[in-house]
Amino acid sequence: MSPxxxxxxxxxxxxxxxxxxxxxxxxxxxxxxxxxxxxxxxLFDVDGFGNISWAGLDNFRLMAGDGLLWRSFGITAxxxxxxxxxxxxxxxxxxxxxxxxxxxxxxxxxxxxxxxxVSLVVIGLLWQFLLTDKTGxxxxxxxxxxxxxxxxxNLALVTLVLISVWFLMGYQMLIFLGxxxxxxxxxxxxxxxxxxGPWQRFxxxxxxxxxxxxxxxxxxxxxNAVTGMQAFDLVFVTTSGGPANATTTVVYYxxxxxxxxxxFGYAAAICALLVVSLGAVTxxxxxxxxxxxxxx
Amino acid sequence: xxxxxxxAVLAYLVALVTVAPLLWLLFSAFRPESELYDLGWPSxxxxxNVAYVLTEVPFLRYLANSAFVAVIVTVIALFLHxxxxxxxxxxxxxxxxFAFASVVATLLISLPVILVPLFIVVRGLGLVDTYAGLxxxxxxxxxxxxxxxxxxxxxxxxxxxxxxxxxxxxxxxYWHVILPLSRPMLAALAVLxxxxxxxxxxxxxxVAQDESLRVVQVGIASLQGQYASKQHYVIAAAxxxxxxxVLVFLLGQRWLVASLKTTGLR
Numbered sequence: 001m002s003p004x005x006x007x008x009x010x011x012x013x014x015x016x017x018x019x020x021x022x023x024x025x026x027x028x029x030x031x032x033x034x035x036x037x038x039x040x041x042x043l044f045d046v047d048g049f050g051n052i053s054w055a056g057l058d059n060f061r062l063m064a065g066d067g068l069l070w071r072s073f074g075i076t077a078x079x080x081x082x083x084x085x086x087x088x089x090x091x092x093x094x095x096x097x098x099x100x101x102x103x104x105x106x107x108x109x110x111x112x113x114x115x116x117x118v119s120l121v122v123i124g125l126l127w128q129f130l131l132t133d134k135t136g137x138x139x140x141x142x143x144x145x146x147x148x149x150x151x152x153x154n155l156a157l158v159t160l161v162l163i164s165v166w167f168l169m170g171y172q173m174l175i176f177l178g179x180x181x182x183x184x185x186x187x188x189x190x191x192x193x194x195x196x197g198p199w200q201r202f203x204x205x206x207x208x209x210x211x212x213x214x215x216x217x218x219x220x221x222x223x224n225a226v227t228g229m230q231a232f233d234l235v236f237v238t239t240s241g242g243p244a245n246a247t248t249t250v251v252y253y254x255x256x257x258x259x260x261x262x263x264f265g266y267a268a269a270i271c272a273l274l275v276v277s278l279g280a281v282t283x284x285x286x287x288x289x290x291x292x293x294x295x296x
Numbered sequence: 297x298x299x300x301x302x303x304a305v306l307a308y309l310v311a312l313v314t315v316a317p318l319l320w321l322l323f324s325a326f327r328p329e330s331e332l333y334d335l336g337w338p339s340x341x342x343x344x345n346v347a348y349v350l351t352e353v354p355f356l357r358y359l360a361n362s363a364f365v366a367v368i369v370t371v372i373a374l375f376l377h378x379x380x381x382x383x384x385x386x387x388x389x390x391x392x393x394f395a396f397a398s399v400v401a402t403l404l405i406s407l408p409v410i411l412v413p414l415f416i417v418v419r420g421l422g423l424v425d426t427y428a429g430l431x432x433x434x435x436x437x438x439x440x441x442x443x444x445x446x447x448x449x450x451x452x453x454x455x456x457x458x459x460x461x462x463x464x465x466x467x468x469x470y471w472h473v474i475l476p477l478s479r480p481m482l483a484a485l486a487v488l489x490x491x492x493x494x495x496x497x498x499x500x501x502x503v504a505q506d507e508s509l510r511v512v513q514v515g516i517a518s519l520q521g522q523y524a525s526k527q528h529y530v531i532a533a534a535x536x537x538x539x540x541x542v543l544v545f546l547l548g549q550r551w552l553v554a555s556l557k558t559t560g561l562r
Contacts, residue, residue: 019383026436037413119543178557251408293358
């Protein structure tokens, strides 16, 4: 959609430059350049004081033998594999539940979104409090007071996944609601005339019409699971990567390397590998779903 | 598409379960220390936890730092993003498609991934341990440009032409025609930016070690370490950090919800 030219386009070009320059320069300096640097800083040894020396592929060789690093990749992958489908199902279910009007629907939607407005630091503290071993509200309400939700290495990651789903499902629900409200009503009317029940209407109208929205949610939610704030903030506050490194995600591990051990080059090399892996995963998702077609 | 009361009741229940942990936070902050983990109604509701955090910890300073950073970022970012979006939507110039594609491409970059190089850039500019270091990198975010551009594309051309005939230049068209028209979208983004900046943790943690620059999220995380055995203070602090976000969300949610619903469509 290109606006018609109504004025001298040379004056437009000068104005456009003036309007774009402040944000353009900022994005260049604080997003584009760091992104480009992310791919090369790994080739250097950078310590916490800003001393830089050439390292070649040393950081990448170190990575190969770093068992904790590979473990953190595995943990991140497990987190994403659990989180993405759970959040997808929860968000779509909620959107279907609140898509039609009923008294108080606005309040219900706001309530479902509310956790997302609160910071992940508060969310982490809150759940740590609720899940306190033996004395926490969850233990007392469920009677499962032998379960250590965040203290058991086999359970901690799953617990973080569930907290993340609770935190993000309202946000994804809103995106699904947008998609649902875009589906023409006539399609449902036609399905009803043909005698389609609720399941058939979902299967043959909602699901196919929701394909672009579903694809958007799937991709953004995968990227979010791997590099989003819950992979750092939530881990930092609730488990600090423990117990026994069971919740050390890649971004948390990279932060530790850089800001606790002063190994900036090594941390950057880790992030470079993360970006490449994430690119491969989203590329594969695109190919497998043929650009968002789930039923092919 | 029949509406059954069953669905509404189920929705109320799910909503209640979803907000229950937040309500629990609200009540726990006012419980006496000895009853912090009790399930029943407390014997009394006390302000002492909140009062302790506000007076014995530099918590007001943390709150003020967060408010300052979040408000400044929100105001400046809205201004810069609406200018860029105006150029991308309403002005014709060579390279516009490329400029827009470049802006959108930056949407894929998230902070944890570029944390180290961003820190190196900001350190190179001498902004570590300054308010500018907290504020400036937070200003630049393509999401706002993207949403505003979509909105501006839909503004009728005639309004602009009438202003142009009246002798308005680009600046006045932007300021007097486009900006007033985009108030709902600006309001939605203001809510979103305020929340994102008030809630941000990783960047302030990395860029500001100086205690006088501590924002509220870093403040409560450090309280958690110091007061591990005094959870009632940590919970009160968490509530204080959450209240502004919940208020801003509740006041601004009608714009926010409308804008987010369109996010996945374009």
